[in-house]
Amino acid sequence: MTNTIQGLKPKLLKVKLSDFLEHLKLPDEALNFIFKAKEVAEKQGKFLYLAGGEVRDFLLKRPSYDVDLVIEGSAADFLEELRRNFVFEVLFSSPFLTYKILLPQTGFVVDLVTARGEVYEDVAALPKVYQATFKEDVLRRDFTINALIYGLSPPYPEMIVDLVSGISDLERSLLRPLHLRSFVDDPTRVFRGIRYKVRFKLNYAEEFYQALYQAIEAQAFLKLSASRLRNELLLFVKREGISSLPRLLSECQGFELFSHSGLEVDGEKLVEGLKTLKEFVEILSPREVEDAFLLILAGFKRENLKRLFFPDSVIDRLIKLYEEFRTNLKALLTLPLIERVLKFDKIDKATLIALSLYLPELKEEIERYLFVYSKVYPELKGGDLKELGIKPGKQLGEILKKLREEKLEGRLKTKDEEIAFVKSLLYSVS
Numbered sequence: 001m002t003n004t005i006q007g008l009k010p011k012l013l014k015v016k017l018s019d020f021l022e023h024l025k026l027p028d029e030a031l032n033f034i035f036k037a038k039e040v041a042e043k044q045g046k047f048l049y050l051a052g053g054e055v056r057d058f059l060l061k062r063p064s065y066d067v068d069l070v071i072e073g074s075a076a077d078f079l080e081e082l083r084r085n086f087v088f089e090v091l092f093s094s095p096f097l098t099y100k101i102l103l104p105q106t107g108f109v110v111d112l113v114t115a116r117g118e119v120y121e122d123v124a125a126l127p128k129v130y131q132a133t134f135k136e137d138v139l140r141r142d143f144t145i146n147a148l149i150y151g152l153s154p155p156y157p158e159m160i161v162d163l164v165s166g167i168s169d170l171e172r173s174l175l176r177p178l179h180l181r182s183f184v185d186d187p188t189r190v191f192r193g194i195r196y197k198v199r200f201k202l203n204y205a206e207e208f209y210q211a212l213y214q215a216i217e218a219q220a221f222l223k224l225s226a227s228r229l230r231n232e233l234l235l236f237v238k239r240e241g242i243s244s245l246p247r248l249l250s251e252c253q254g255f256e257l258f259s260h261s262g263l264e265v266d267g268e269k270l271v272e273g274l275k276t277l278k279e280f281v282e283i284l285s286p287r288e289v290e291d292a293f294l295l296i297l298a299g300f301k302r303e304n305l306k307r308l309f310f311p312d313s314v315i316d317r318l319i320k321l322y323e324e325f326r327t328n329l330k331a332l333l334t335l336p337l338i339e340r341v342l343k344f345d346k347i348d349k350a351t352l353i354a355l356s357l358y359l360p361e362l363k364e365e366i367e368r369y370l371f372v373y374s375k376v377y378p379e380l381k382g383g384d385l386k387e388l389g390i391k392p393g394k395q396l397g398e399i400l401k402k403l404r405e406e407k408l409e410g411r412l413k414t415k416d417e418e419i420a421f422v423k424s425l426l427y428s429v430s
């Protein structure tokens with residue numbers, strides 16, 4: 001391996017630093033950090049470069065917001081010298097020879113990593129890493145289009161360095177892993193590849209299929225830990241957004257990736273679930289969208305939920321709720337409105353959306369709840385009732401509930417009407 005690496009002849013493309021930095025949408029503090037880092041690397045005779053997505057995005061003329069700096073040689077010595085010239089804070093360093101650096105004025109975070117090689121001792125296990133040359137650092141990566149680097153200091157200052165025909169693959173819109181065991185080592189790369197395929201409208205190179213076949217043979221997807229599977233699938237939503245979900249998931253289905261990963265997913269439900277998610281997206285926070293996405297994928301199946309790293313206590317609660325609703329559907333739908341609303345109040349939005357998908361009889365009711373009823377509250381709050389002379393306790397709770405019921409049924413419109421209603425209640429009690 002080492003001989004072939006040493007023998008690789010890089011293709012070089014001169015790009016002025018100012019031109020390269022222009023596509024990185026960075027605050028001045030981060031730009032100044034890069035300039036200083038470049039100076040220190042030059043002084044120490046170390047090769048410093050930007051790697052990964054930002055070089056690919058530069059060539060694709062797309063903006064990029066990350067800074068992934070790589071230093072060949074000891075990052076610790078490099079940081080020590082840099083610290084004498086620039087104010088920053090190391091948020092944390094990891095056993096993977098990576099550092100997260102916080103720039104205090106803007107709160108911008110830069111990733112600095114030591115050029116490293118990786119050894120995968122087990123299928124789908126996290127690798128052991130060791131300090132290595134930039135060539136090894138390039139060749140440990142996932143796809144040729146992500147293995148491009150931009151040199152900041154000698155021997156390749158202000159140059160894109162391409163050891164793996166990444167530029168030509170980008171030009172031909174091809175997604176090619178760097179070697180055929182790539183997905184056996186790290187099956188998350190297949191999900192990443194699908195994201196790149198959809199995001200940049202790429203085609204899979206023949207090697208993609210070959211590497212995928214090897215990963216399936218080695219049961220790499222089954223061996224992938226639940227937390228990594230969950231995180232990777234969440235990146236579909238976090239990085240690509242929900243409008244890309246149908247295409248991303250249909251790629252996964254095409255390769256039967258869910259079943260290879262130990263998930264039992266109903267394709268039709270999934271398609272319907274994504275439509276449902278879209279309908280609700282405007283009333284959900286980003287976190288709720290992620291939760292709903294995972295629940296739609298898992299359904300209320302214990303094994304699926306486990307595979308997607310839901311804690312046991314959450315799984316128990318979800319399945320109990322689903323069973324309770326499933327077996328009492330009729331009773332639930334004939335409950336007085338206020339009772340139904342109070343039941344739904346106790347359930348988070350993501351779970352309600354998943355319930356509306358897997359118990360379609362509830363769909364309309366849950367829709368009405370999420371879009372309308374959940375927002376209907378009386379103007380009078382507990383404090384107002386106290387001012388009207390009601391002591392805190394059971395009676396106050398009951399009056400609030402009655403007020404909400406009247407409001408839900410549309411019988412109270414204004415605050416004055418609410419006050420009159422409360423007074424009438426008090427009068428009838430005394």
Ligand code: CTP
Nearest residue numbers: 052053054140141142143146147186188189239
């Ligand atoms: N990488 C890899 N294998 C992985 C994860 C990451 O080889 N399983 C490498 C790739 O070279 C990638 C780089 O680490 O380009 C940085 O990873 P990340 O920030 O996740 O991806 P980006 O390429 O920056 O892509 P995105 O635009 O999705 O952030």
